[in-house]
Amino acid sequence: MPNWHDVIDQRSLEMDRLIASKIRINPALFQIVLNNLRRWLDTPHPEGAIQEWQDFIDSHSQEEVLDFICSWTEESRRMRQSSPFCGILSEQERTAIFKKYEPLRFCV
Numbered sequence: 001m002p003n004w005h006d007v008i009d010q011r012s013l014e015m016d017r018l019i020a021s022k023i024r025i026n027p028a029l030f031q032i033v034l035n036n037l038r039r040w041l042d043t044p045h046p047e048g049a050i051q052e053w054q055d056f057i058d059s060h061s062q063e064e065v066l067d068f069i070c071s072w073t074e075e076s077r078r079m080r081q082s083s084p085f086c087g088i089l090s091e092q093e094r095t096a097i098f099k100k101y102e103p104l105r106f107c108v
Contacts, residue, residue, distance in 0.1 A: 011101040012080045016069040018097070019088045023066060029088050030062055036084040049082035 023029045037057070040050045056079070057065055068076055069085065089097075 007101055009077050009080070011097060012083070013070075013072060013077075014100075015089060015094065015097050016080060016083070016085060018093060019085045020066040020070050022088055023062075027062065032087045033057070033084050036086060040084070047082060049079065050084070053079065053082065053084050 034057070037050060037054050040046055041054060056068070060068070069080070069083075
């Protein structure tokens with residue numbers, strides 16, 4: 001039986017897979033990610049994870065980045081915890097995914 005952290009990781013992966021599909025349909029949405037990173041890096045003390053995302057995006061193609069966020073590797077799971085991909089899903093899309101996983105909170 002998975003623990004709650006595994007469930008959260010799975011929920012985040014599902015959201016990232018939906019995000020990747022939306023960006024593949026409309027590549028201009030990737031600008032939201034770049035804007036988030038720029039804004040977060042402009043804060044007085046940005047998290048190291050934010051710079052790590054910027055470095056990753058700078059050194060990979062957009063398609064490689066989308067493949068990465070859809071993967072289930074230790075690195076992608078770790079980086080997903082500080083994801084700059086917020087703002088791409090609608091509130092309805094996010095809510096539907098959260099509702100899907102909420103009952104699992106009581107099963108772990």
